[in-house]
Amino acid sequence: MTRLFTENVNVGYGDKTIVKDLHVEIPDQQITTIIGSNGCGKSTLLKAMTRIHSHQSGSIILDGESITQQNTKELARKLAILPQNPEGASGLTVGELVSYGRFPYQKGFGRLTKRDMEVIEWALDVTGTTEFKYQAVDSLSGGQRQRVWIAMSLAQETDMIFLDEPTTYLDMAHQLEVLELLQKLNQEEGRTIVMVLHDLNQAARFADYIVAMKDGEIVKAGSPEDVIQRDVLRDVFSIDADIGRDPRTDKPMCVTYNLWKGEQQNEEDSNHTASYASACS
Template structure:
């Protein structure tokens, strides 16, 4: 089932065409990961779909309606995004930050209802951050802060969550912690997760569907066995990779690689 898709989408930054005529479908209630080299349009695509930036041409459709014409609060009840570098939460407690996720549901007075408080506590419980509720966000570790930002996105009660490089700046243990949390939200809460990742092995391990971008266009889209392959990685990243199997998940795994140094061009 597909609720969200783009048709012939083009996105321009300044005078530069970043994404050109991109048609992509996001599987519902699955984890989709977007991979590709720096500057290929991964983050730009997420921002355009969530209407942070405008698109030049084409369309983005959610539940049969064009996203660009949708009411802002209605859209915020369907999609949440955690950007690559969240805004500073200086001076806020964890509970206060997570409460911002309830903005789409507040009336003109901006007061939190009993339902709002219940959802906030639920989001904190699910992300394992309830014990941090009254602590300053600035006092937490990187992994803890990332879980709190995810809690804020969860508090929006959206069925689709976008994350732009959610593991950036985290150590290996905290990366795994965040990705396992997202997997849990997908499997237990049926949330559709769309995220940008740089680590190919993490993408292969956690994604149901992978989109490989290069130059703003799709090189390959499919499951991990289709995308994490020698030929696709050669085309997208200009590397000669050795692909094996993860002994714990049986998913493909990039064991090692060399730069092609210009002998392969496409």
């Protein structure tokens, strides 16, 4: 049984509909990545599924019940979201920020219990941020801050974690650091991870399931092998890509690509193939 899915969901801003009649299922205890060009509705879908942004029509179902009918604190115990540009950490230490993840469990005056403290320490430990506990969040590097925000999400003790472009503005080493951490959480903790990514090869390498979107609709959803295909990438991104295999993971990867030029591209490809065959004969 799929815990989270949408049925004929429409989401927009004002009179403009961004996500259109969309049906998507999120596989449990797997890593799902959502890919697509800028403005296609990736982040809007993520926000709708986590109730940050209301949907106009259709249904978003979690555990057999519409998310609009679920108590806010109860929902926050099931899913956590890390937005693209998290704010609100100015002046806080790492430990203080991570403690905010315990809000759904607090009662009365919101004092931290022994259990809260244990979970906070665990979240710091699993993300490798314990050494920063008493440092100001503002003093950390981009990769370190991102791990701290993930630690706060983990402190919510949710089965599902949503992340909107978690590798944005990070260098290659820190991108890999964050993605490997999420993969570890999925494999060792059984967390369901849903994230928006721009890098196709990162999406293919770390995802079990990929959702490719264009103009608010799903073009293709399935395994990396199903989605990282030349025709799919041509439709979604208007690129003509050469697809190979990652020598380390054996996952599909985009080796190189050009802008798609329609029928002109077909003619150029045919001429290139004929020239290559003639040279080899």
